[in-house]
Amino acid sequence: MNKLWGIIIIGVTLLMGACKPGTPSEFIQPDDMEDILVDYHLARAMAEQDGGPYEETNYRQALYIEAVLQKYGYTKSEFDSSLVYYYKRADRFVDIYEHVAERLEEQALLLGATEGEIGKYASLNANGDTANIWSDRTSLAMMPLPPYNRWDFKVAVDSTFKMGDSFLMQFVSDYMYQDGVREGVLYVSVSYDNDTIISRNIRFSGGGINQLRIPEFNDHQIESIKGFFYLGDGSHRTTTTRLLFLSNIQFIRFHKKQEEKQEVENMLFDESNDEKQKDSVAPGIDRERLSPRIMRR
Structure with a gap:
């Protein structure tokens, strides 16, 4: 009897696992979506890094992203519809992006922003x-x-x-x-x-x-x-x-x-001493001789 119950429990567990909702086949599967999104962001960063007018940057981004999709064998229509599918399931989308972020951080050129x-x-x-x-x-x-x-x-x-x-x-x-x-x-x-x-x-x-x-x-x-x-x-x-x-x-x-703080303090100290010494020239000293002169030929 115990063996029978054990078989039933295993069977129910397997059945529950099989019934766990997955991604419909018409959409890009999570692992492929993660790979595409990593290259997608790197492609956009490369297009930005090349510089130039806004229109040129947008054009390059479109070309680079198209190349990414061709690399994985998907069309832009399939990519866009898959984005909508995951977007409506925000918790799953955020999970995917957690992995995307980790992988991008491991890249030597994180989104092309190392300079x-x-x-x-x-x-x-x-x-x-x-x-x-x-x-x-x-x-x-x-x-x-x-x-x-x-x-x-x-x-x-x-x-x-x-x-x-x-x-x-x-x-x-x-x-x-x-x-x-x-x-x-x-x-x-x-x-x-x-x-x-x-x-x-x-x-x-x-x-x-x-x-x-x-x-x-x-x-x-x-x-x-x-x-x-x-x-x-x-x-x-x-x-x-x-x-x-x-x-x-x-x-x-x-x-x-x-050093900046010390320079300011020294400046204040010197100005303070100048004020004190301004009218304390020793008797018999010609003030005129203490003043800077312009040498003329």
Whole structure:
């Protein structure tokens, strides 16, 4: 009897596994979709990197993406319909993009953004006067539908922070929109020990490098840093693809250079001494001789 029950349980388990919903055969399967999306973003980045007018960039992107689809044996119509299928199943789409992000981060040229402003901070660690202190995920896929339209973060504050630190947050954005308004937002706030809060935000609607700068505040210690990414235009549901992919997220901290601070202090000290000594010239000394003269021939 126990053996019979064991067979029944195994049979039910196998049946439940067989009934688990999969991707219909008319759509691109998840593994292939992941491969295509990795090459898709790299192709778009290559087109952006070549530069030129907006129309030329769009034309190159279309050619590169067509080459990617030919590589995997799919048409643009099949790709677009598969995007719509996964988009309507947001949880599955986000899972796919988690893997896409991991694979893109392993590439030597992450979305082609290893030069310029992004690249020069890419190899920095959390030490030094200029440091990349971002320890959270560096890539993110967002949709204008809750809960995928907002991502909150905190930056760890420790003893290496100093008064007078300033910050730069930057990232690469890549929109995959079939229609609709692109409304990306980054918000960051820095709180200090005297209840002062400095906050900044930027809106970004296109692809490429985006930067947000937070100025120095000299008189107090930093207590916390937090913020969020937000993707708007989600007031109504749609079956068309609206996806924002963020990559190479960095948060750079700049210490105020000690030599600059010392130079300012020395300047103030010299000016103070000049004021004190201005009217204390010893008797018998000709002030005229102490003044600079223009030598004439």
